[in-house]
Amino acid sequence: MKVYLGLGSNLGDSRQIVPDAVKALEEVFTGIRMASLYETKPLYVTDQGSFINTVAEGNYEPNYTSIEGSPAASARELLSRLHEIEARFGRDRTKERRWGERFLDIDILLFGDSIISEADLTIPHIRLKERRFALEPLLELFPEAAEPGTGFFYKDFCAALSDQGVSVVSG
Numbered sequence: 387m388k389v390y391l392g393l394g395s396n397l398g399d400s401r402q403i404v405p406d407a408v409k410a411l412e413e414v415f416t417g418i419r420m421a422s423l424y425e426t427k428p429l430y431v432t433d434q435g436s437f438i439n440t441v442a443e444g445n446y447e448p449n450y451t452s453i454e455g456s457p458a459a460s461a462r463e464l465l466s467r468l469h470e471i472e473a474r475f476g477r478d479r480t481k482e483r484r485w486g487e488r489f490l491d492i493d494i495l496l497f498g499d500s501i502i503s504e505a506d507l508t509i510p511h512i513r514l515k516e517r518r519f520a521l522e523p524l525l526e527l528f529p530e531a532a533e534p535g536t537g538f539f540y541k542d543f544c545a546a547l548s549d550q551g552v553s554v555v556s557g
Contacts, residue, residue: 389444390441392440393441394490398476404438421441477491
């Protein structure tokens with residue numbers, strides 16, 4: 387299954403952390419590709435430094451530990467593995483503020499064509515359509531990406547947004 391992940395960092399050496407985290411994703415995915423790095427002004431909590439963001443694409447084959455093989459179960463398994471990678475790069479969810487500074491954040495943006503809507507897991511990512519810092523690198527890897535369920539193109543959502551202080555820093 388093709389999965390798209392958003393990665394971001396604004397603590398430590400973010401320009402090294404983000405590509406290193408993509409490399410660590412090879413433990414979980416095959417065929418990893420990474421978009422350019424983007425520097426982004428903070429969007430929701432503005433009293434912090436800029437972020438380095440990218441999107442990674444990979445093929446995911448879940449390791450079912452139970453008989454439940456639903457997309458939500460697979461996505462939860464993946465989310466657990468992503469949290470382990472975040473922790474290795476210094477993330478401590480107990481000591482951070484929402485949308486605040488962090489060494490590494492990894493969000494599941496798209497999980498194949500799955501639509502998952504649960505209290506603590508929403509795919510496609512619930513704020514993807516409002517975040518240029520996620521849409522631009524997503525569209526770099528997958529220009530014709532469309533929202534599962536509606537078929538609306540993410541490039542149209544991106545075109546409707548302000549620039550949000552997003553700029554390419556390496557390609």
